[in-house]
Amino acid sequence: MKAINPNIFPHGGYWFEDTDGSKHVGQSWAGVIVRARAYRERQGRSNDTTGDEVITQACKRTPNICSEENPALKAQTKLVSLKGRVLLWLTQARKVKETIPLVFVNDGMHAARSDVCIRCSKNTGMPDGCGSCRAALKALRVDVVGSRESDPRLGGCAVLGEYLPASTWIDTPAIANSELPAECWRKRSL
Amino acid sequence: MIKMAWKFLVAMIIHQWAKWRGYEIFTPPGPLQYRDQQCHLCEENEEGQCRICKCLTLSKTLMALEDCPRGFWHRVWLKSGRDS
Numbered sequence: 574m575k576a577i578n579p580n581i582f583p584h585g586g587y588w589f590e591d592t593d594g595s596k597h598v599g600q601s602w603a604g605v606i607v608r609a610r611a612y613r614e615r616q617g618r619s620n621d622t623t624g625d626e627v628i629t630q631a632c633k634r635t636p637n638i639c640s641e642e643n644p645a646l647k648a649q650t651k652l653v654s655l656k657g658r659v660l661l662w663l664t665q666a667r668k669v670k671e672t673i674p675l676v677f678v679n680d681g682m683h684a685a686r687s688d689v690c691i692r693c694s695k696n697t698g699m700p701d702g703c704g705s706c707r708a709a710l711k712a713l714r715v716d717v718v719g720s721r722e723s724d725p726r727l728g729g730c731a732v733l734g735e736y737l738p739a740s741t742w743i744d745t746p747a748i749a750n751s752e753l754p755a756e757c758w759r760k761r762s763l
Numbered sequence: 764m765i766k767m768a769w770k771f772l773v774a775m776i777i778h779q780w781a782k783w784r785g786y787e788i789f790t791p792p793g794p795l796q797y798r799d800q801q802c803h804l805c806e807e808n809e810e811g812q813c814r815i816c817k818c819l820t821l822s823k824t825l826m827a828l829e830d831c832p833r834g835f836w837h838r839v840w841l842k843s844g845r846d847s
Contacts, residue, residue: 579809581787592766595846599806600806601806601807601814603806603807603808603809603814604806604807607806654810654811656819657811657812657819660819660821660822660825664821664825667785670778675815677839702817702818702819703770703771703774703816703817703818704770704772704773704774704775704818705769705774705817705818705822705823705826706818706819706822707771707774707775707820708774708775708778708822708826709821709822709825710777710825712788712789712826713825716788716789
């Protein structure tokens, strides 16, 4: 599978020629895909492969804007998505808090949980991002757990998408997830 | 990189100032829904990340004092404890 570099402006612009000869032009590749999908939807045609078709055609026309997907790119995408998952988790925790008051664990329990998470391979540092991401993360954490402090080595859980500086404070039931390491406190009540 | 650091600094100053002055940090439900809809339909939204500002749309829409780089939605200045 090829990946398009969105930072390179393609020679001839962003466009896609559909199988019926129609040409879809956009301001970006994402825009072209949206238009091609909308066009096919109006015609009642299948939309499953539209994105792949646009990318394949663009790469065939201008190979210099494409590259093979590599592990580094995938890891970066995963980091971006982890931040999204963490923010979503915090947003949901905030919504839950509005209806049911959250129950927090004591300092000793929090320290024990943090100790497990710090040594865990699934504890992923949150990448530096935009101002709003950092501000949202900080504001949501304060909103959910208040002034309770955590170890700065805690990041996001790559399996559950939870924000560990907050989740280690919240009293939550144990869950069954085969991806979690054996020593994880989320698998058993700690 | 310098541009991102500058934007981060500005964002943090605005949020801290707003918090200090008693403005809402989070977007109220109505405008939040509108913002989510606009971002969902936007061509620059690439799997939840804005291509223009490189921010996650989730965080961008959630924070009241953020605005859309394409101008589809604006900052919400709302004093805490008041109805919109």
